[in-house]
Amino acid sequence: MAQAGENGGAPAVPQIAPLAKYKLVFLGDQSVGKTSIITRFMYDNFDKNYQATIGIDFLSKTMYLEDRTVRLQLWDTAGQERFRSLIPSYIRDSSVAVIVYDITNRASFLNTSKWIEDVRNERGNDVVMMLVGNKTDLKERRQVSVEEGEDRAKAEGIMFIETSAKGGYNIKALFRKLATALPGMETAPATSNNANLIDIKLSAAPPTEDAARTCAC
Numbered sequence: 001m002a003q004a005g006e007n008g009g010a011p012a013v014p015q016i017a018p019l020a021k022y023k024l025v026f027l028g029d030q031s032v033g034k035t036s037i038i039t040r041f042m043y044d045n046f047d048k049n050y051q052a053t054i055g056i057d058f059l060s061k062t063m064y065l066e067d068r069t070v071r072l073q074l075w076d077t078a079g080q081e082r083f084r085s086l087i088p089s090y091i092r093d094s095s096v097a098v099i100v101y102d103i104t105n106r107a108s109f110l111n112t113s114k115w116i117e118d119v120r121n122e123r124g125n126d127v128v129m130m131l132v133g134n135k136t137d138l139k140e141r142r143q144v145s146v147e148e149g150e151d152r153a154k155a156e157g158i159m160f161i162e163t164s165a166k167g168g169y170n171i172k173a174l175f176r177k178l179a180t181a182l183p184g185m186e187t188a189p190a191t192s193n194n195a196n197l198i199d200i201k202l203s204a205a206p207p208t209e210d211a212a213r214t215c216a217c
């Protein structure tokens with residue numbers, strides 16, 4: 001079971017050792033927008049057509065924060081039931097778990113309990129966890145309020161954010177929050193020759209989301 005923080009449910013400080021790179025696993029039901037969030041972050045693109053993830057996809061990215069550099073490996077899992085057995089080993093290897101639901105799909109929100117439990121079973125408190133309510137652009141179809149999302153996250157002692165991969169809302173903020181929660185390296189690593197690696201420059205608190213979208217790749 002998740003543990004709330006000592007100060008009235010504030011997130012517990014996870015015990016994460018500083019690493020050269022961090023693995024992030026994206027979890028959540030089918031079609032909640034895991035791939036779309038990653039695609040918006042990596043390429044600033046959005047595809048309205050659904051292409052289910054088959055198995056697991058991998059991407060990597062270096063984030064330059066004001067005071068440090070954080071290398072992220074993003075593992076995009078498939079929400080479809082038939083791929084479930086693949087997922088525990090990716091959770092086991094990850095310092096960060098991003099659990100996504102669709103704010104227009106109440107069942108996907110209720111199922112986040114199961115995903116959170118899976119992460120706690122594999123990682124205990126040795127993990128940074130973030131609950132993400134996606135598709136905020138679909139206001140008229142909302143089935144889960146912001147407060148419900150916040151309350152769930154608080155009860156579980158994890159971070160929370162709402163996003164829209166379609167509109168680009170809070171996508172950079174989501175990754176900035178995660179990266180900030182991780183111990184970083186003091187100096188930037190040399191540019192990698194990995195074709196998958198894209199470098200971006202993020203200021204700590206850009207005035208707008210558009211300002212945060214500056215790409216130094």
Ligand SMILES: Nc1nc2c(ncn2[C@@H]2O[C@H](COP(=O)(O)OP(=O)(O)OP(=O)(O)O)[C@@H](O)[C@H]2O)c(=O)[nH]1
Nearest residue numbers: 031032033034035036048050053079135164165166
């Ligand atoms: N309106 C809206 N649609 C979105 C948003 N994010 C994703 N979608 C759409 O929702 C559908 C599913 O998105 P995906 O990113 O493929 O979902 P997924 O969680 O990766 O799904 P699986 O790979 O099957 O687990 C696609 O048609 C997307 O275009 C969003 O923020 N707003």
Ligand SMILES: [Mg+2]
Nearest residue numbers: 034035052053
């Ligand atoms: Mg996907």
